[in-house]
Amino acid sequence: MDIRSLACFIAVAEDLHFRRAAERLNLTQPALSQRIRALEEQVGTALFERDRRRVSLTPAGQAFLAPARAAVASVGEAKSAALRAARGEFGRLRLGFTVIAFYGSLPDTVWRFRQRYPQVEVELQEMNSPRLERALDNGELDLGVLHPPLSTPSLVVHPLAELPMRLALPANHPLAGNEIVPLEALRDEPLLCAPRSVGPSIFDRLIGLLCAQGFSPRIALEVTPMTTLVGLVAAGAGLGFVTAGIAAIPRPGVVFRETTPPPPTLPLAAAWREPSLIPSAKRFLALVDESGR
Incomplete structure (x- = not known):
């Protein structure tokens, strides 16, 4: 039972007219009828009463409509969530930082990131630079703000500032x-x-x-x-x-x-494990650069 078949059922149930529903779905009427028949076979009962004058929902069709709408909406929400996560607008960001890093523009950047991307959960962890290196290398953090030079070859370093x-x-x-x-x-x-x-x-x-x-x-x-x-x-x-x-x-x-x-001066940099930043970390780093470091 695929989502496309459910969408076809919903369109016919709303229009109660196969031709209009087919036009709405950009399908031929025979193709739509075939999908509905296949869906009814999967469900195990008729969903529509059909005669030459009109189309109506059977009691089974009436009961099937609300769950079908919920299923289609759920798939749409899942797709939207996946796309937002791919753009860095949804999900989680595990951000590590040193105490020194938070005595600058970093708190403001975290606040602005949370305002701009409220559906990204930001997990903050404070630790010194050597521990941050280990946490990044072990995959426990997505992004770290620390003090180079680093001793871990697997980490990418993005310079941010030289602190007087x-x-x-x-x-x-x-x-x-x-x-x-x-x-x-x-x-x-x-x-x-x-x-x-x-x-x-x-x-x-x-x-x-x-x-x-x-x-x-x-x-x-x-x-x-x-x-x-x-x-x-x-x-x-x-x-x-x-x-x-x-x-x-x-x-x-x-x-x-x-x-x-x-x-x-004390160097300040962002670091992450190769090969690449997760999307939410890219969004955060863009905000850091936007704020003038």
Whole structure:
């Protein structure tokens, strides 16, 4: 029992006239009659009373009409859902991100995506970059926003931005009065930083820059995420570098300063597993690019 035969039955039931129904369906009348007879054989009973003057539904035909309409509508809805999913307008998007990524335009992009594509369920998962890499590679996420370089060859990287860094220091620290802090002034200061295992590239570049100033930095504590680092700065545990996005949020007892020379930037990128993005992830990435990153 195919959907086309059900559609033929519905057309005849609505018009109660084989010729008009055939014209509506762009069929010949004999072809339509043949389909109806085949359908009646499948159902096991007559659906129409026919004579030379008129066509009418049998009691079985009357009972069959509503379920037939529901079946045709259901197939139409299924087809529509499939097409919307293929266009990225329906379904699910599993989006992973780092804490740092959410201190920028990403929350606004997620909000706009949900407004534009309300039938896409967005599942958000926060984790650090190495865990994001593993989750993407294992197929647990559709798209990740993280910090390259990556160590997983199967992932495609789409650069988004270079995030500037700021020095976080206690508001009562002697260097807090400087608008721009010379890095050489950090020679004897206790530094807070993320473990190298979380971000080896930024760790190596930052430590290398400090060593280039003629001293080996004194790392007092390895800490992640950067929001926790800011809290430890407020507690007087040391100084540390955070992104400008985090520095833009006022924190009592902490000030943020530029340095000379400036610290390395932190790259931000979208990543996904080869060979291609799912449609909803393509839609999301287009919104990210549209917002100017």
